[in-house]
Amino acid sequence: MHTDILIIGAGAAGLLAARTLARAGRQVVLIEGRNRLGGRIHTSTDGGFSYPMEGGAEFLHGEVPLTRQLLQEAGIACHDTAGLNYEVADGQAQPAESFFDDMPLLLEKLHALSEDKVLADFLDQYFSGDAHRAMREQVTRFAEGYDAADAQRVSAFALRDEWSGNGAEDSPRPEGGYSRLMEWLAQEAQQAGAQLLLNTIVEEIRWQPGSVHCRCANGSALTAARALLTVPLGVWQAERGQPGYLALEPELPKHRAAARALGFGPVIKVLLEFDTPLWQEATVALTQPLPELGFLFSDAPIPTWWSQLPDPRPVLTGWLAGPAAHQRRLTPEADLLREALSSLAYLLGTTPEFLRKQLRAHRIVNWAADPLAGGAYAYATLDAATHRATLSSSVAGTLFIAGEGVYDGPHIGTVEAAFASGAEAARQLLQ
Ligand SMILES: Cc1cc2nc3c(=O)[nH]c(=O)nc-3n(C[C@H](O)[C@H](O)[C@H](O)COP(=O)(O)OP(=O)(O)OC[C@H]3O[C@@H](n4cnc5c(N)ncnc54)[C@H](O)[C@@H]3O)c2cc1C
Numbered sequence: 535m536h537t538d539i540l541i542i543g544a545g546a547a548g549l550l551a552a553r554t555l556a557r558a559g560r561q562v563v564l565i566e567g568r569n570r571l572g573g574r575i576h577t578s579t580d581g582g583f584s585y586p587m588e589g590g591a592e593f594l595h596g597e598v599p600l601t602r603q604l605l606q607e608a609g610i611a612c613h614d615t616a617g618l619n620y621e622v623a624d625g626q627a628q629p630a631e632s633f634f635d636d637m638p639l640l641l642e643k644l645h646a647l648s649e650d651k652v653l654a655d656f657l658d659q660y661f662s663g664d665a666h667r668a669m670r671e672q673v674t675r676f677a678e679g680y681d682a683a684d685a686q687r688v689s690a691f692a693l694r695d696e697w698s699g700n701g702a703e704d705s706p707r708p709e710g711g712y713s714r715l716m717e718w719l720a721q722e723a724q725q726a727g728a729q730l731l732l733n734t735i736v737e738e739i740r741w742q743p744g745s746v747h748c749r750c751a752n753g754s755a756l757t758a759a760r761a762l763l764t765v766p767l768g769v770w771q772a773e774r775g776q777p778g779y780l781a782l783e784p785e786l787p788k789h790r791a792a793a794r795a796l797g798f799g800p801v802i803k804v805l806l807e808f809d810t811p812l813w814q815e816a817t818v819a820l821t822q823p824l825p826e827l828g829f830l831f832s833d834a835p836i837p838t839w840w841s842q843l844p845d846p847r848p849v850l851t852g853w854l855a856g857p858a859a860h861q862r863r864l865t866p867e868a869d870l871l872r873e874a875l876s877s878l879a880y881l882l883g884t885t886p887e888f889l890r891k892q893l894r895a896h897r898i899v900n901w902a903a904d905p906l907a908g909g910a911y912a913y914a915t916l917d918a919a920t921h922r923a924t925l926s927s928s929v930a931g932t933l934f935i936a937g938e939g940v941y942d943g944p945h946i947g948t949v950e951a952a953f954a955s956g957a958e959a960a961r962q963l964l965q
Pocket residue numbers: 542543544545546547548565566567568571572573574575589590591592593594595734735736737764765766769778780801803901906907909910911936937938939947948949950951952
């Protein structure tokens with residue numbers, strides 16, 4: 535098959551680019567390695583759930599203008615989150631009022647920093663000693679948990695900018711799940727003439743100026759005048775011989791090196807459905823209820839949990855990110871489930887057996903072990919802007935690169951970043 539523009543990857547970036555280019559009259563083929571659209575957006579009832587659950591992206595973080603505009607165009611409403619925030623440390627649960635009390639001091643030191651350094655070095659320099667141990671741990675846990683970052687690699691300047699923002703923003707969810715937006719975009723792109731091929735993993739791209747040849751795992755071959763690669767950073771970072779590795783011939787050594795210098799954090803999401811919202815009330819078997827649970831942050835092995843409030847459905851999501859998720863990337867799902875249930879038992883003052891008896895459905899989504907993702911989302915390392923600029927630079931007017939991982943702006947690691955990057959790549963391709 536031959537086309538004018540071949541787009542590799544039908545996630546948010548690829549789908550938006552496909553719609554834009556097809557609407558502008560370009561001949562577009564969009565190829566996707568999975569048997570579904572959406573990439574790191576994956577709403578489904580897999581695992582026997584009674585409700586559609588988000589295996590990947592779930593919230594709108596902050597303003598996100600492009601995402602909101604597309605949701606509005608698609609007629610998909612958003613719902614604010616609700617419920618109480620809890621903190622559990624040393625087995626004791628209490629309402630969590632703020633991220634942490636030392637934030638003003640932390641920000642003061644971060645703003646006084648004249649040169650960027652990694653978080654771990656910054657904390658060692660300004661908050662060393664036993665007096666600051668708890669604070670160092672809390673800050674590290676937050677960067678690792680929320681940004682999926684490695685404290686030994688994440689930029690202190692990037693965290694300063696993120697934490698200086700308005701933390702009071704709500705994080706709504708798209709009604710019915712993010713995948714509805716992906717399906718709508720795919721439909722729009724196809725109506726405009728784009729062709730979509732699923733189950734087509736590109737293993738090798740041979741290129742020369744004005745010509746691209748893709749060899750695919752299913753034996754098919756595709757050629758195009760130009761290609762837009764929207765594969766995740768984890769795919770760029772894979773080494774030859776590793777699952778997900780995408781060969782380029784000739785190789786792009788500067789692009790590959792830039793990708794490897796960037797941060798791409800792992801996440802394991804644990805989705806659990808129970809017979810009832812058993813965390814709401816104390817019983818003989820459950821001594822630490824968490825009524826109206828919205829979000830929970832803790833010192834448990836699977837530390838972060840949330841409900842779907844204001845939707846009362848009896849489901850909980852557990853979240854493990856950063857180095858702790860990396861360590862468990864090869865852990866069998868049965869062991870991850872066991873660890874999740876024992877974390878939750880600790881948080882609720884009950885036993886894993888009690889929880890297991892009432893478990894109706896479960897699903898473990900291990901993004902670090904997914905060869906077509908290689909992780910969950912990007913975080914900023916030192917000199918990230920330079921590396922992103924290198925990775926996103928087009929090659930000989932023939933190869934173009936987009937996706938969440940090359941986005942440079944305030945919405946790093948989000949669906950918004952993917953959309954913005956896809957829109958920018960489409961603009962370049964139309965020039
Ligand atoms: C657990 C998790 C939670 C998240 N939470 C949020 C959130 O709450 N809010 C938010 O805004 N963002 C969130 N994100 C981030 C958001 O999901 C991503 O930034 C965004 O979806 C990325 O879109 P993309 O198009 O850049 O990449 P992807 O969605 O990864 O799309 C790239 C596509 O390329 C395909 N592909 C890869 N290699 C090949 C190949 N060789 N051949 C063919 N196809 C290939 C992949 O299968 C994939 O479909 C989360 C991500 C994860 C994983």
